[in-house]
Every structure is written in C-alpha cells, then in structure tokens.
Amino acid sequence: MTSYLRNAWYAAGFADEFAPGAVVARTLLGEPLVLFRTDDGGIAALADRCAHRFAPLSAGKICDGGRAIECPYHGLRFGADGACLHNPHGDGRVPKAAAVPARAARERHRLIWLWGGDPAQADEALIPDIGHVTSAPDDATARGYIPSACDFQLLVDNILDLTHADYVHAGFLGSGALTRCRPQVTDVGERSARITWLSSGDLAPAAFDMHLREQRRPTDQWTEVTWTAPGCMLLNVGATLQGEPRERGVDTLNLHLTTPETATSCHYWYWTTRNFAIDPRANAEIHGFVRHAFEQQDKPMLEAQQRRIGTAEFWSLNPVLLPGDGGAVRVRRKLQQLLAQEQAR
Numbered sequence: 001m002t003s004y005l006r007n008a009w010y011a012a013g014f015a016d017e018f019a020p021g022a023v024v025a026r027t028l029l030g031e032p033l034v035l036f037r038t039d040d041g042g043i044a045a046l047a048d049r050c051a052h053r054f055a056p057l058s059a060g061k062i063c064d065g066g067r068a069i070e071c072p073y074h075g076l077r078f079g080a081d082g083a084c085l086h087n088p089h090g091d092g093r094v095p096k097a098a099a100v101p102a103r104a105a106r107e108r109h110r111l112i113w114l115w116g117g118d119p120a121q122a123d124e125a126l127i128p129d130i131g132h133v134t135s136a137p138d139d140a141t142a143r144g145y146i147p148s149a150c151d152f153q154l155l156v157d158n159i160l161d162l163t164h165a166d167y168v169h170a171g172f173l174g175s176g177a178l179t180r181c182r183p184q185v186t187d188v189g190e191r192s193a194r195i196t197w198l199s200s201g202d203l204a205p206a207a208f209d210m211h212l213r214e215q216r217r218p219t220d221q222w223t224e225v226t227w228t229a230p231g232c233m234l235l236n237v238g239a240t241l242q243g244e245p246r247e248r249g250v251d252t253l254n255l256h257l258t259t260p261e262t263a264t265s266c267h268y269w270y271w272t273t274r275n276f277a278i279d280p281r282a283n284a285e286i287h288g289f290v291r292h293a294f295e296q297q298d299k300p301m302l303e304a305q306q307r308r309i310g311t312a313e314f315w316s317l318n319p320v321l322l323p324g325d326g327g328a329v330r331v332r333r334k335l336q337q338l339l340a341q342e343q344a345r
Contacts, residue, residue, distance in 0.1 A: 002263040004029045005230045005339050006117030008191075009127050011257035011269055012105060013112045014143070018043060020066055025058035027261045029116055034058040035105065039066035043112055044080035045103040051084065052076055052098070110134040111257075111269075126191075128232040133255045136273035139280050142287035143271040148258075148299050150306035152231055152266035153314070153332065155258040158298060159233045160195055160331055162223055163324035165205075168297050172289070177202040177221055178324070185326045191229040193334060195327030198222055204239035204250075207289065211250045211276045218242040219249070227331050229338055231258040251275045264306055270294060 010028060012035065017024060024035045025048055032048040034057045046069070048058050055073035063070045068077040068085050076098065077086035084098035104119035105112055109131045115122040148155060158164065166174035177199040184196045204212060204219045212219070220242050225235040233256040240249025255271040272290060277283070309317065314332070321329065 002030060002260070003339060003343070004116055004260060005335065005342060007121060007123070007126075007342055008116050008230050008338075009106075009113040010116055010231060010259040011111055011267070012045070012114040012259065014145070014269070015107050015110045015112055018107075018112060021062050023058055023060070023062060023069065025056070026267070028114055028267070029260055030262055032056070032058075033103065033114075034069065035112070036062050036069055037066060038080045039064070042080065043105040043107055044069075045105040045114055046078060046080075046082055047101040049100060050074075050076060050078075051100050057100070114259075128228045128234075130232070130234060130255050130271075133234070133253050133271055133273055136253075137278060139283045140273050140275075140278040141271070142273075142283065142290045143269070144287075144291055144294075146268045146270075146291075146295050146299060147261070147265070148268050148302055149265050150302040151264055151309075151314075152258045152260040153335070154302050154305055154309075155256075155266055155268055156227065156231060156233065156331060157328040158302060159225060159235060159256045160227060160328040161324045162197065162225070162235075163322075164301075168301055169205075169293055172206050173293060175203055175205040178223060182323050183326055185330050187330075188226065191334070191338065192227060193327065193330050194224060194226045196222070196224045200242060208237075208239040208250050212239065212241060213248070214241060220244070220246075222246070225327070227327075230335060231260075233257075263311070268294075 012028060018037045020037050026033055033045050034048040035043060035045045038044050048056050050057055050071040052074055055071055057069050057071055060070045060072040063077055068079050070077045075088045076084055078100055079085045082100045082102035084094045087094045104115035104122035108127045113127050163178045166176050166179045178197050181197040181199050186194045188194050199221045201218045209215050219239045221239045223237045225233055227233050235254040238249055238251035240246050252274040257269040259267045261267055277286060
C-alpha cells in the first residue's frame with residue numbers, strides 16, 4: 001500500500017470549481033472524496049461512501065443551504081463534519097454509527113487545499129504562500145488542470161530537472177542553455193528546497209526571445225524552482241539582454257501543483273503569470289502554447305515513464321544520475337525523510 005506524507009496540505013482544486021450547490025468527486029491520496037461548499041462559505045471534504053450501504057455521496061445533492069449532502073440511495077444527510085444530520089426513516093432517530101470520515105479543507109490563494117492527516121492537527125501555517133501568482137491580472141494569467149497517469153513524484157521530478165526542456169520542448173522553450181549549466185541546489189528548510197540554473201551568453205528560447213527588446217542577441221537567463229512538500233513548485237524563469245538587469249527583460253512565475261490520485265496517477269494544476277504581453281489576445285495565445293507544452297509534450301513522456309516503471313519502487317530500478325538530477329534527488333530524499341519521521345511519531 002502506498003504511503004503518503006499525511007501532515008501536509010495538498011491541492012484539491014481551483015476555488016471557483018466549488019460554487020454553492022456544486023458536488024465535486026475527487027480521489028486524493030488514494031481515497032475517494034466528495035467536496036462541496038458549506039453554508040458558511042467553507043469547504044467540506046468527506047469520504048465518498050455513505051455509512052449505510054456505501055453508495056457514493058457524490059451522486060447525491062447538497063441540502064439545507066449547504067449544511068449537508070444527501071445520499072441518493074436512502075436519503076441520509078451528512079454535515080461537513082461527517083455526522084449524519086437527518087434520517088428520513090422510521091421515527092427519524094440517527095444511529096450512533098451513522099457518520100462518514102471527514103478531512104480538513106481550506107480555501108487559500110484561490111485554491112482549495114486538503115490536509116492529508118488528522119483534521120485536528122491541520123496546520124494552516126504550512127499552506128504554501130503563492131498569492132503573488134494567483135493574484136496576478138487575468139490578462140497575464142494562464143491556468144489549467146491536467147490529470148496524468150503517473151506517480152506524482154515523477155511530475156515533481158519533471159519540474160525540478162528542467163534540462164528536459166532542451167529536448168521535450170526543444171526550440172520553443174529549450175535552447176540548450178539548461179543542459180550546459182550545472183544546477184545549484186539549496187536547502188530552504190526541512191520541507192523545502194530550491195534549484196537554480198544561471199546562464200550568460202546563450203540565446204534565449206523562442207518563447208522568451210520574441211518578447212525581448214532585441215531578438216537573437218546573447219542573454220542572461222535564470223531558472224529558479226522552489227519545491228515545498230509535498231507537491232508545490234514555484235518556478236521563476238526569465239531572460240534579459242546580456243549585462244542588463246532582470247527588470248529590463250522578460251520574467252515569468254509558474255506555479256505547479258500535483259497531488260496523488262493513486263500510486264500511478266495524479267492531479268496536476270498549473271497557474272502562470274508574466275511581466276510581458278499583458279492583454280486578452282496575447283494571453284489566449286500564450287495559454288495555448290503553455291497548455292500544449294504540458295498536455296502534448298510533458299504528459300505523454302511522464303505517462304510513458306510510468307508504463308515502463310510499472311509498480312516497481314523507483315530506487316529499486318537503479319536510475320543512472322546526471323548532473324541535472326541533483327535537485328530532484330534531494331527532494332525525493334527529503335520527502336522520504338519527512339515520511340519516516342512522521343511514521344516514527
């Protein structure tokens with residue numbers, strides 16, 4: 001059985017998915033859940049299994065103005081804490097065992113976050129601070145959701161070793177500069193790490209070169225990604241003409257969030273912003289490029305990796321390590337250490 005870090009927040013969706021009355025079914029950390037907005041504007045996250053005959057609550061409806069969800073099979077209603085609030089049968093008495101497990105969920109930075117462990121231990125201070133991305137102007141924002149048939153750690157690896165851009169995204173997002181760089185890996189804390197690639201003298205990838213003050217000129221480029229356990233990555237990528245300050249160039253902030261669905265599948269949300277081409281038409285065009293890169297280039301590669309790995313444990317396959325793997329390896333080790341510490345407690 002797959003073990004997940006429990007004392008941590010995982011992305012569960014965009015906040016605007018959860019309109020009053022909407023029922024969202026989502027498997028997170030191997031557990032089928034039903035999520036809905038409550039009468040006070042909060043988010044309920046319950047096991048998607050009625051306590052009576054185990055029908056999926058997600059097939060039911062929201063009742064009492066958001067106070068409860070009604071099972072579609074026999075009409076039992078459950079509140080945000082999982083307790084049965086209404087039994088339409090007989091004299092209406094609620095059996096003591098009529099409850100379903102509840103998870104802690106919070107809305108922060110226009111996203112919904114799920115606490116993986118005991119709701120009583122939910123620590124809101126551990127929700128990643130990514131508001132500077134999610135509060136960006138709409139005309140400078142691209143966001144989306146892409147389910148992927150791979151272990152969530154493969155998707156984390158993909159963002160933490162961006163040398164793949166020179167091959168998977170060759171030409172448009174990759175120029176060879178990342179492959180020639182040696183990344184700098186820095187521990188930011190027990191639950192975080194940063195990987196940095198810096199280059200000088202290379203031409204910028206086409207996606208950036210076309211927006212520079214002058215094209216086809218040598219540049220200074222930066223690629224910096226900060227991982228926060230377990231699946232939050234904030235990527236800063238940009239370029240400026242060689243010798244000029246970053247402020248004169250093009251700069252992007254890219255949020256990548258991944259949450260395990262099962263041992264071999266995951267949820268992936270992205271949210272990007274930038275300091276150039278800020279208008280509706282350009283934004284739509286850039287979003288098309290962004291989604292194409294993730295959906296038509298990254299996703300097929302990650303899913304192909306997973307098919308070759310199968311159910312084998314990653315390290316048991318003895319992967320060959322290259323210089324660009326330093327950050328991803330450090331993060332895998334950190335995640336293993338956090339999980340071991342949690343299990344020991």
